[in-house]
Amino acid sequence: MKTLLLPALLALASLCVQADPLISSWYTEESGSYARIYRNLVDESAGDAVTTWSRGQGNQTQPTYGGVHRIESSSDWIYIHTTGLASSHVMGPWYGDEAKTLPFPNFPSNQAVIYRIPRDPAIPANLTATSLGAVGYFVDGVAQFDGQDGFSYGSFRGEDASPGSGYWNRDAYVSEGVTFDNAQAHQAGGNHHYHVNPPALRHALGDSVDHDIATNTYAENFNGRHSPIIGWVADGYPIYGPYGYSDSEDPSSPIRRMISGYQLRTDLASGAARASYPAWAERFHGVGPALSGSQLGPNVNAEIDGETYSLGRYLEDHDYKGDLDMTLGEDFDLNEQNGRFCVTPEFPGGTWAYFTCIDPDGNPVFPYNIGPQFIGSPTGGTVNAVTEGTTVHFLGGPNMEDTIDAVRHSPDSDEIILTWSTVEGGTYQVESSADLQAWVEEGAAFSVDANQVTVTDARDPGGSFFYRLVRKSIADYDDTGF
Secondary structure, three states: OOEEOOOHHHHHHHHOOOOOHHHHOOOOOOOOOEOOEOOOHHHHHHOOOEOOEEEOOEEEOOOOEOOEEEEEEOOOEEEEEEOOOOOOOOEOOOEOOOOOOOEOOOOOOOOOEEEEEEOOOOOOOOOOEOOOOOOEEEOOOOEEOOOEEEEEEEOOOOEEEOOOOOOOEEEHHHHHHHHOOOOOEEEEOOEEEEOOOOHHHHHHOOOOEEEEOOOOEEEEOOOOOOOOEEEEEOOOOEEEOOEEEOOOOOOOOOEEEOOOOEEEOOOOOOOOOOOEOOHHHHHHHOOOOEOOHHHOOOOOOEEEOOEEEOOOOEHHHEEEHHHOOOOEOOOEOOOOOOEEEEOOOOOOOOEEEEEOOEOOOOOEOOOOOOOOEOOOOOOOEEEOOOOOOOEEEEEOHHHOOOEEEEEEEOOOOOEEEEEEEOOOOEEEEEEEEOOOOOOEEOOOOEEOOOOEEEEEEEOOOOOEEEEEEEEEEEOOOOOOOO
């Protein structure tokens, strides 16, 4: 029986784990794969995902690579480079109505983002409000938006508008959730993003979510483990999935689902006028609690242009439980910003952290991922270029190094089966050598349409061999931002 020898560096690769979670927590396993979407239900049913597409502001006339494709750091910042397109799952399809007959107006597109996150987060004297657009990034390179959608009630028009009055701000999940795909994402223009719990990403990370491949649907299934980091916010603090230690200071305490600090207001019954603010909104907006004039909202369950303005439509339709004689850490887990100071597997000494909020069935719960304000100073954000010296920790996409995943000897033959992680669109040649000096081509060069290649080699028994994978070329791709 022959012996297979592999370079020692490959065996050591698994030991090269970054100590800093801000570097090591990014989802890069599929970095060498093209981003893919299902254009419609027919595509989804057939499993026919495409790598080029065009609709509205989302145009990919060439394939591009999904997610984070470069991670680098300085003493003060972590920089991620991402297309903004999910790498952890196939995106789409998207529709504008519950019946799924009206196509959503935009597909996503390569955003070519460089986003920096502070390595030394700080708690400010005065908290900063979140804003429209990305307030952070999830670890698969997709933008994190907060809970609003940019519309608010405009009394001057008697309906929601953009811009509206700014006093009654519409909840994106309630008003736009119908447009989310099964991964709970959609687009603003071509900018793909999550507002709420991202089940497809959590499934890829092993966080208590099952995926039914036949229906492309996700189901919550608690596995008893602490949630992983699923994203990072502009203030430098992590977002975890929904499960954490029941005692914020004790890693040996039972793990359970974190409970939101918000609930629907009980003082607004059907037909009631939206004429007052909850206490948190009074603090946040600096007006109220009684409202008047342009500050007033529509009555609860008002019918406007055939649409019901039900309770929960606006962020201000919720009370913070801490204002209702309930106790943080006893009656609920997460503070007004949707976080808590706690120990986690990645931070045994403790950190401020956000947690995504869900109900027992996995449905998103207000305020979803982040409250109306950041916990820390949001000094991070999008930059046009990296203008300081950095250390590069990861290169992905077309620049990803080919690595051996598995080596197996067939028990029924003298075949060696080798599996490499590769770059989709690459053309490769397998070569072998008995002495690392003379290399012999094994078969013809071949192109790959996935980010993994498996090669079977059969030769006479006996001897020892090295193998290597040589990338000869790469197909054209949308290289914006690479």
